[in-house]
Amino acid sequence: MIVMTPETIDRTSSATESNEDENSMLEDALESVKSMTAGFSSDNSFVGTLISRMNPALCLTPHSDTTSSCVIVDDSWFEPTPISVTIKTLLGPLRSEGRGRTVALQRIYRLTDREHEANRVAAVCTTKYDLIGAILPSLAPTGSSIDRRQALLLINNLCIPMENKAAILLGDQGHSLVSAFLETIRARVSECYLAVVCLFNLSLLPEAKPILFRYVPSQRKPETHSETYLKKTMSLLRTIESLTRDCLPFVINLDHASDVLSVEREAVRWSLCLMRHLSALKENAVVVANETMFPSAAIQCLEVSLQTNSDLGFWRQDSLETSSLMILVHLAQHGAKCVERLRSYTNVQPVLRQLKGKGGIHELRAITVLRILEETPIETDSGKTSRKLRNWV
Numbered sequence: 251m252i253v254m255t256p257e258t259i260d261r262t263s264s265a266t267e268s269n270e271d272e273n274s275m276l277e278d279a280l281e282s283v284k285s286m287t288a289g290f291s292s293d294n295s296f297v298g299t300l301i302s303r304m305n306p307a308l309c310l311t312p313h314s315d316t317t318s319s320c321v322i323v324d325d326s327w328f329e330p331t332p333i334s335v336t337i338k339t340l341l342g343p344l345r346s347e348g349r350g351r352t353v354a355l356q357r358i359y360r361l362t363d364r365e366h367e368a369n370r371v372a373a374v375c376t377t378k379y380d381l382i383g384a385i386l387p388s389l390a391p392t393g394s395s396i397d398r399r400q401a402l403l404l405i406n407n408l409c410i411p412m413e414n415k416a417a418i419l420l421g422d423q424g425h426s427l428v429s430a431f432l433e434t435i436r437a438r439v440s441e442c443y444l445a446v447v448c449l450f451n452l453s454l455l456p457e458a459k460p461i462l463f464r465y466v467p468s469q470r471k472p473e474t475h476s477e478t479y480l481k482k483t484m485s486l487l488r489t490i491e492s493l494t495r496d497c498l499p500f501v502i503n504l505d506h507a508s509d510v511l512s513v514e515r516e517a518v519r520w521s522l523c524l525m526r527h528l529s530a531l532k533e534n535a536v537v538v539a540n541e542t543m544f545p546s547a548a549i550q551c552l553e554v555s556l557q558t559n560s561d562l563g564f565w566r567q568d569s570l571e572t573s574s575l576m577i578l579v580h581l582a583q584h585g586a587k588c589v590e591r592l593r594s595y596t597n598v599q600p601v602l603r604q605l606k607g608k609g610g611i612h613e614l615r616a617i618t619v620l621r622i623l624e625e626t627p628i629e630t631d632s633g634k635t636s637r638k639l640r641n642w643v
Contacts (some may be wrong), residue, residue, distance in 0.1 A: 261564050330361070333369045334378055335360055344384040347393070355388060355400040362407045374414045381408075382423040389430040389435035398418075398434070401477060402444035409451035419452050419461065429467040432489050446490065446520040450583075452525040463528045463537075464487055476507045480541055491542050498547055502554045519570040522548060526580070527572040535584035538577070539591040545581060548574035548594065553601045568604055572612070578602075579615050582622040593623055 330621035340358060343350035347557070358381075362370050373381055384597075387393070388401035408414050418424060431445040439633045452458050464479045465486040479485040494582075500514035525544045529535045536545050551574045578598070581588040592598055 251411070262640055288444055294557075298393055325416060327413065332389060333372050334376060336361065337373060338379055339602055341379055341381075341384045345387060347387075348508045351388060352394070352397055352400070355397060355404060357510060359404045359407065361399060362404065363631075367410070371411050371413050374408050374411075375417050380423065382427060383422070386423065386430055391433055391439060395439065395441065396486050398439070399441040399444065402434075402441055402448060405448050406444065406451060414453065415452055415455040415458065415490045418627040419455060419458055425467075428462070428465055428486070431477060432467060432484070435493055436484075436487055438493075442493070443513060443517040443520055446517065446524060449486070449490075449551060450520055450527065459534065462524075463531075463534045474566055480537070485539075487542070488526060490521050493517055494547055497521075498550070502550045504554065504558065515570065518547070518574065519568075520549070522551070522570060522573040522577060523568050526576045529577055529580040529584075532584045535580050536587055537582045539584075544577060545592060545598075549595055549601055551599050553597060556601065556604050560608075562608050562610060565612055575605075575615055578619050584621045589622055593618075599623060 285620070337358060340354040343354040345351075356371070360366070362373055382405075385401050385405060388397045405418075409418060418427065419505045428449070431449055434445040440551070449462060453462055463486070465482055466479050466482050479487055482488065494517070497514035497517045500512060501518045522544065525538060529538045529544075551570055555571045555574075562571075565575075578592065581592055599620060602616040602620050605613050606620075
């Protein structure tokens with residue numbers, strides 16, 4: 251039980267009077283502020299808008315005047331940092347192992363991805379730094395698989411512009427880069443097909459076709475026009491052929507033929523895409539037809555694809571099937587040696603006949619090859635050799 255003494259009652263009444271005085275003072279101050287801002291709160295001026303927003307109940311609510319018509323910060327003066335400046339700051343981390351390299355690779359990749367493709371030429375075609383040389387250590391087969399994959403994806407982006415193809419392949423680091431690609435492929439790491447994709451992009455450069463086709467890495471000096479490239483297992487041609495031979499069984503196996511996301515299928519696909527480009531030259535086509543297994547691989551891929559899916563709508567520009575068919579087209583149009591070699595494959599004509607009646611560019615290509623294969627050389631009265639077209643319809 252609490253007993254209220256006279257002293258307690260006096261203190262309580264004094265505190266109550268003090269609180270009433272403070273409340274009265276706050277009310278007087280609020281009325282003064284209202285009278286001072288009455289002229290601003292009713293208008294649409296910038297000052298009036300800011301004063302009206304001083305109310306704690308409204309400061310966090312959206313308002314059309316402050317979100318659209320009133321510009322508080324003008325960022326029109328802002329200019330992004332040039333990519334050359336950014337890359338310079340990342341060259342050190344790129345050359346050293348660790349987390350810094352991973353972050354640097356990812357950052358440069360984002361700066362040169364599809365949304366920033368305008369940066370690709372500026373990143374490569376410069377004398378201020380050597381970006382390709384800085385990326386090369388990331389491709390070591392003994393290094394981090396995450397860094398190696400990111401580096402290959404980055405180089406693939408950089409290889410897309412035609413200016414970069416020439417600067418990369420014909421530049422100071424061209425031989426070292428191609429050798430690194432081949433080393434990655436021979437290591438049979440899961441991302442080795444990305445190295446083939448990079449070679450495929452470089453092969454779009456006209457000057458690249460003879461260089462890549464006859465490329466042989468060497469510890470002393472790479473041989474770009476070696477006459478012994480067919481005998482050397484380390485050459486680009488034999489390395490790509492070995493990869494195709496190892497992965498082809500996974501593609502032509504009907505149980506796995508529909509697995510379009512398999513690493514083996516992607517390896518065969520991009521290997522045939524690369525050979526499609528390189529076989530466009532007549533001298534290369536003769537070698538492909540008579541000295542490699544690529545014609546056989548192309549025919550088998552077409553045969554299995556037609557058995558599993560007859561819809562040609564999936565045959566895109568760089569699909570496995572389109573590249574296989576284009577290899578046959580190139581070989582058929584590059585002379586008698588190539589044609590005779592194609593004729594030696596007993597299944598080539600039956601496979602091509604399956605494309606008749608399908609319509610589109612693929613049927614036209616198949617019919618073109620069939621025409622050439624079904625031609626028969628005959629002797630005319632004058633003794634000159636001519637060709638007679640069989641009934642191919």
